[in-house]
Amino acid sequence: MTAGNLTGALSTHRAAKAWSNVDWDKAERFVYRLQVRIAKAISLGKYNKAKALQWLLTRSHYAKLLAVKRVCESQGSKTPGVDGELWRCASSKYRASLNLNTRGYRALPLRRIYIPKRNGKRRPLSIPTMKDRAMQALYLLALLPIAETKADRSSYGFRPERSAHDALQHCYIAFAGNNKAQWVLDADIEGCFDNISHQWLLENIPIDKRVLTRWLDAGFIESQSFSPTTGGVPQGGVISPTLANIALDGLEVIIREAGKGRKVNFIRYADDFIATADSKDLLEDTIIPLIGKFLATRGLRLSSEKTRIVHIDDGFDFLGFFIRKYQGKYLSKPSKANVKSFTREIKQVVRRGYGHSGAALIRQLNPKIRGWANYYRIGVAKATYAKMDNYIYKVCMHWVMRKYSYHCRYKAVDKYFRRRSAMRGWIFSDLNVKSNGIKEVVAITKMMDVRIQRHVLIRGNANPFDAAYCDYFQKRKQWKKSQSGIQRRADRRIYAKMQSSLLPDASL
Numbered sequence: 020m021t022a023g024n025l026t027g028a029l030s031t032h033r034a035a036k037a038w039s040n041v042d043w044d045k046a047e048r049f050v051y052r053l054q055v056r057i058a059k060a061i062s063l064g065k066y067n068k069a070k071a072l073q074w075l076l077t078r079s080h081y082a083k084l085l086a087v088k089r090v091c092e093s094q095g096s097k098t099p100g101v102d103g104e105l106w107r108c109a110s111s112k113y114r115a116s117l118n119l120n121t122r123g124y125r126a127l128p129l130r131r132i133y134i135p136k137r138n139g140k141r142r143p144l145s146i147p148t149m150k151d152r153a154m155q156a157l158y159l160l161a162l163l164p165i166a167e168t169k170a171d172r173s174s175y176g177f178r179p180e181r182s183a184h185d186a187l188q189h190c191y192i193a194f195a196g197n198n199k200a201q202w203v204l205d206a207d208i209e210g211c212f213d214n215i216s217h218q219w220l221l222e223n224i225p226i227d228k229r230v231l232t233r234w235l236d237a238g239f240i241e242s243q244s245f246s247p248t249t250g251g252v253p254q255g256g257v258i259s260p261t262l263a264n265i266a267l268d269g270l271e272v273i274i275r276e277a278g279k280g281r282k283v284n285f286i287r288y289a290d291d292f293i294a295t296a297d298s299k300d301l302l303e304d305t306i307i308p309l310i311g312k313f314l315a316t317r318g319l320r321l322s323s324e325k326t327r328i329v330h331i332d333d334g335f336d337f338l339g340f341f342i343r344k345y346q347g348k349y350l351s352k353p354s355k356a357n358v359k360s361f362t363r364e365i366k367q368v369v370r371r372g373y374g375h376s377g378a379a380l381i382r383q384l385n386p387k388i389r390g391w392a393n394y395y396r397i398g399v400a401k402a403t404y405a406k407m408d409n410y411i412y413k414v415c416m417h418w419v420m421r422k423y424s425y426h427c428r429y430k431a432v433d434k435y436f437r438r439r440s441a442m443r444g445w446i447f448s449d450l451n452v453k454s455n456g457i458k459e460v461v462a463i464t465k466m467m468d469v470r471i472q473r474h475v476l477i478r479g480n481a482n483p484f485d486a487a488y489c490d491y492f493q494k495r496k497q498w499k500k501s502q503s504g505i506q507r508r509a510d511r512r513i514y515a516k517m518q519s520s521l522l523p524d525a526s527l
Contacts, residue, residue: 029117034110043088046081050160051484053079058164058484066225073161073226083116086156090149095255100148101130101240115150119157126151126233129253131241137356143213145239145253155234155258158226164484165225166261171271172479176289177260180483180492183338184397186288187351188476190342193284193295194331195349200282200295204302205335207325208267208314211290212259213251215266216318220252224265234258250318263290266317273313277305288338302328340398351398358403361391362410369414373421377435377449378461380418384411385464392469404466411463415447472502 029037053076060069076082090096091106099105106112129145136142147155163179170178175186193200217235221228234256238247252259271285274294283306284295294310296302307321314320329335334343341354364387372380388411392404416436423431436445448462475498481488 029110029114031108031110034113035108038109038113041084043085046085049081050076050079050085053082054160054164054484055486057161058168058482059486061165061168062485069165070225076161077121077157077227080116082157082160083119083153086119086153086160087112087116089156090152090257093257095146095152098146099130100146100151101128102148104149106149115153118150119153121227121230124154124230124233126154126237128237128245129239129248129255131239131246137360142254144255146255147234147237147253147257151234151237152257154230155256158230159258159261162224162226162258162261166265166268167482167484169268170264171268171285171287173271173285174264174268174287176287176291177264180481180495181477183288183394184474185477186286187338187340187397188474189284189286190293190337190351191349192476193286194342194344197347199331200284200297201331202296202299202302203329203331203335204294204296204306205325205327205329205337206292206294206310207322208290208319209322209324210251211263211267211319212254214318214320215251215263216316217250219266219317220262224262260289266319270310270313273309274306277309291338293335293337299328299330339394353395353398353400353403358407361387361407365411366414369418373418377419377447378451380415381447381449381461381463388464388466389469392464392466396469396472397474398471401467401471404469408466412445412447415463419447 053072057069057072057076060066060072087106091112097105106115127148127150129147132144132146133141134144167178173189175181175183175189220235221231224231235252236248237253238245239253240246252262267287267290270292271287274285275283277283278296278301281301282295282297283301284293286293294302294306296306311321327335331342331344334341336342336354336356339354339357340351342349342351344350365384368383368387369380372383375383388407391407392400395403416432419431419435420428435447435449437448438445446462446465448460451459451461453459475495477495478488478491481491483492
């Protein structure tokens with residue numbers, strides 16, 4: 020019985036039951052073992068064996084289940100493609116896993132939308148269908164071990180076990196202290212995802228060329244009209260960041276060889292990267308021409324608008340931080356543009372919440388406040404945290420003043436603002452009644468309660484698909500858990516004090 024007949028023979032109940040009964044731990048172990056074998060074959064130069072293992076992985080039922088699971092749990096799972104199809108129920112997810120077959124596969128055109136950029140321009144976003152996303156996730160499972168084995172040591176964007184904090188910590192190592200590099204090439208690639216050469220991808224990406232061709236030549240639909248794609252990869256694709264990383268791998272080796280003994284460093288996060296040197300001439304005369312030549316073979320070029328050479332004493336923006344040396348001391352602070360963008364976002368949330376209760380508004384604000392503060396906790400951010408807490412206090416006070424008028428305002432302030440203790444400032448809060456009748460105080464998160472933590476840089480050659488690094492990644496995971504546990508325990512202590520100090524007065 021073929022996969023199509025099997026899908027049709029499955030009832031909704033049986034398909035839903037089969038999805039709920041999947042042993043996900045077993046599926047992940049099975050796929051991971053194949054990925055480890057692929058990485059080992061690549062490191063030993065056995066490319067034919069790696070290709071055979073990739074074939075086994077992409078035909079595996081467990082891998083198909085994990086691909087569908089990833090697509091359905093992603094942030095874009097509620098955004099359909101051109102066919103309007105979404106996989107919401109368990110039965111549709113299991114049927115979709117049975118339909119992920121390479122034979123006869125045809126990729127549908129992408130749905131083109133635009134999202135605003137900070138500079139006023141619009142970024143094109145191409146959305147594949149759910150099936151195309153699942154097929155990309157399936158082949159990504161087979162491509163990731165190869166990409167990680169051959170990746171640059173100082174590449175941190177869109178890679179497992181790596182993050183923007185690793186790139187920023189690498190900046191600290193490259194600049195902090197005396198006798199470090201003083202000149203920085205702050206570079207950006209112009210339209211990286213939109214301009215990568217299809218010919219280069221087909222010649223160098225080690226996956227099934229027929230399937231890759233289907234994705235690259237799918238085209239897109241905008242305003243009900245079809246347009247072909249002659250270059251680039253879709254920014255909404257699951258596999259696109261890995262394809263872009265592979266296209267840029269090798270740039271670090273070229274730059275380091277050209278500047279041996281000249282304090283040359285290279286740090287890349289996706290298509291945004293910096294290079295350092297001990298002189299401006301080395302960057303202008305040697306490094307930039309080498310980068311331009313490297314990118315030209317891939318159909319890319321540096322952005323003349325965003326690429327510049329600066330001295331570390333003047334500072335530069337990188338990944339939302341402003342990095343600079345102040346009288347020889349390295350400091351990284353939240354950039355002014357990101358602070359302005361965040362305050363604008365907070366203001367919009369408060370304006371949309373004029374008709375909400377105080378507890379509902381706090382539940383909308385807290386995740387944004389906590390996420391922003393946690394991202395900048397590795398830098399010199401306490402002064403910015405204090406300013407942001409003050410700004411949030413003001414917009415929340417404006418919300419209270421608008422909600423109540425005249426003589427009722429005094430009562431509103433007494434209801435929504437309390438001191439956490441005699442030594443702590445006023446805090447915006449509200450009384451929330453749970454479904455079981457228990458009263459609790461919901462209070463705004465204070466950025467000043469977030470601890471500043473120094474991040475530990477990941478080893479450059481650490482590969483999550485190399486068995487030799489299993490213990491290393493396990494210890495690193497435990498360290499991250501302990502760091503987050505310290506913050507959670509501090510939050511619980513603050514929350515307990517808040518309940519005891521604010522709850523008696525909340526009835527006022």
